Amino acid sequence: MTKRRPNYLAGVGVTLWLFVVALPLYVMLGAGVQSRADYGASGPLGFPDHFTLSNYVDSFSNGFGRYFVNTLIVTASVVAIVVLLVPPLAFAIVRNRGRSTSGVFRLFLLGLAIPAQAVIVPMFYVISEAGLYDNLIGVILPTAAFCMPVCVLILTGTMRDITDDLFEAMAIDGADARRVFFKLVVPLSKSGLSTVVVFAALQAWNGFLFPLVLTQSEETKVITLGLYNFQTQYGVDIPGLLAAVVLSTVPVLLVYLFARRALVQGLMGVGGK
Amino acid sequence: MKTRARFHRAVAGGAALVLGLGLAACGGGGSSSGDSDEFHVLVYGDAGNRVEKRLVATFNKTSEVKAVLDTVPGADYQQKLQTVINTPQAPDVFFNWGGGSIQPFVEADLLLPLDDMMKKEPGLKSNFLPSVFETAQVDGKSYGIPMRGTQPVLLFNNKKVLADAGVEAPRTWDELLAAVKTLKGKDVTPIALGGGDKWTTMMWFEYLYDRVAGPELFKKALAGEKDVWDGADSRKALDMLRELIDAGAFGSNYDSVKFTDGSSPALLASGKAAFELMGSWAYSTQREADPDFARNDLGYSNFPAVEGGKGDAANLVGNTNNFYSVRKSTEHADAIAEFLKLMYSDEFVEEQLAIGNLPTTTNTDKFLDAADNPEYLKYQYDLVDKAPAFQLSWDQAYPPKNMTPIYVAVQQFFNGQLDPDGFIKAMQALTTV
């Protein structure tokens, strides 16, 4: 490639955007290490003069550890369900020649348009009829179902990139669908798969509505509900809340740091070519 | 590339493992119904839960039937309650605000009238201030035992700002208008208002209607007499409010400000504003956010009198109390009666006072001196004790479905989208059952 002069306009634009992105993050980190009094006195933009970790300590003494474990269980289970169910489905959508699979694809496209809050009332009844109310399984199942559409979209996108001659080569070798799936499709869909994992994990980790309606006891509380606890009837403890938010984001950030490249490539698949 | 491959294997393996673990771990959870030796208590989840946890523990020490405390966080309490109350997962005992918040349940025949229980255990009545039961009565029957405390709305002020401007806490409406004028001249927002919360704005209507028309107007409106909204008193109250708004009393950006995120209290504490009309909890809010201000400069007074108005200047509005109601189908009415008797125990009163709540039991009086803010608590206790009328907040007095329409109407009247006719029409459109 020929050497190009630097694009100053882009530089300015990106710097501006960096500012827009970073300012709220600065507030989040800054407020979390201030006492409530300091925050009240200096406002969100103030620099934290008296550094304190008490907000973080409080989070843990308020039962955050338990919420953490619950959230971890929900997240891992949702990811597992999605990883078990979606790849075979996407494989069928991409490679099955029948008409019905395009109907299946449309079904999941339709699923994209169902807001979770739209079905929450019947969901409550389905779950409590199944005896799963106030049980983490009752949160896991609908959460998994509702992140499937996007996962299907991502994974079909990735699988469509596998070229035909690869499939043909395997067919000539007499490979059956199972063999094609495990020897060809899965290995070549890795980037899409890890996107799906991160996406599903993110959905489950930040999920709020299903836990809110489908659980009630302390034993089944997840982090987002714990965060919501900071919002009491008569006020929000903003530094406390933001400290808890930072805490709750750490695992997601870790996953993101480790899976970033794969995630980025998987999401790129969504764009199609 | 190598790290990536390892990551994938780790993810897949880990996921399978945790799914197994997760399912095993969840299996033991079990649902709340079916256990015959316990009853469930559902409470609004906030800082006050500390006391409820203690009381449940105290109760469980001696009782065969155990109480189990469940909490629902934040603002979704009412919707959660409505969703579960008619299912097997319903709590046996639950927190509420009385008034409209339990009316639909009474109509659906889900609640246990507590009059018989009170007859059997007279202490459940005699140990509370008599006026507090009224809010939890529907069709002449009692459905609630007071818990937590009472929260009247007061006009808080920043003593320093008032002193600097040479203004005193206003005793009459005209004094308030004069104070607004003086304060504006000093470049202070006269009144802090967290209009983004909407119920904050509504408090101004509640008090003005009470002072101008007396408590009867709202009682009639609630009973279905919609004409009263269009009466001369109603229009006078609206005109007075308009005058206050147009005088710039609240500044111009109040709808972007909230009480609940600490902004309007900060306005008062920092001296950018002189007054704030707020529930008695504002004291503990200020104490947590700005202890120095709360100790030295936070003043308070009752809402000013309106000359020629029909309402007594000692009337109050606010949260009369929180209540425990009992579900009709519970199998543990006797154990629950024992549990409710704790709501006037010494332990209860001391614990509530410690977190800034003011219980309405007859023994509250003797613990006030020991509290760390006796002056403020006594002031409040006296107000509640002597108030001829104590109006429950409008949004809680009406059945829950009216909450949004009320909020929209008060906000639109303040920002000028509704004129008095429009506001009256909006209030007449509320459903009173």
Next chain:
Amino acid sequence: MASPSKDGRPGIGWALPAVVFFALFAVVPLVLVAVLSFTTWSGLGSPEFAGFDNWVTLFHDPVMIKSLWLSVLLTALGVVVQTPLSILLGVWAAGPQRNRAVLSAVFFVPLLLSATAVSVLWRALLEPNFGIPSQATWLFGDGNLLGDRTGAIAVLVLVSTWQFTPLHALIYQGAARAIPAVLYQAAEIDGAGRVRQFFHITLPQLRNAIITSVILMVVGGLTTFDTVLILTQGGPGTDTTITAYYMYQKAFKGFEFGAGAAIALLLVVVATAVSLVVVRVSGYDKMAGTKEGM
């Protein structure tokens, strides 16, 4: 699973477990919503059949009609603001600059935060007396952003842009990387400048990415409600009561579950129709077919 077929193609059985699971926990509740929309129900007692009452009321309800306009307006503004921004960011991120990876990583963070966190953060930032507006009165005046119709809508657009631009930028980044370098080399030989290259090569090559991104924005825009719930509660007045929030309000604040269900169903139908139209027009669902070519 499926019976092994000679050509290595999967049978429909491969799709079955996922379809059954999805049907059970997403489609069945949706059907129940449809049934509920023809009843009146407060959550207590049993739903009572009400025919088309909810639907008739709905289309005579001024707040409902206003909410539809607001939804369309917010969605359109979202598309108009986010699309150019995310295309530019995505194309930039696809380039060879050194600092690109680090910055892209920072840009992605908003997507990781929960709606509660995002809304609380922005509310604090935009607080008129203590936040940014108080530092820049020349720009914000009295800072009455959330108390003003235009201001509140602008804030909602801004916040969703802040949170979701990273996702769309990523989609564009991927698509931009896939554009063959020869195209640019040829253009450079022809003497085309950066701007011309962008409009004549980059944009046309991003067609599919634009379609995907716009579908996601439209569906997301029509169905968002968390930010409205926490930032504005539909206010001032009803000025940001978008349809998805109105549904929530009807069902969970007013306990009119029948009416809420009707709005929910309407939303699902509209969002589905829009995405199907876009898919059909763009031929997105035929992509597999064209690629396989047999």
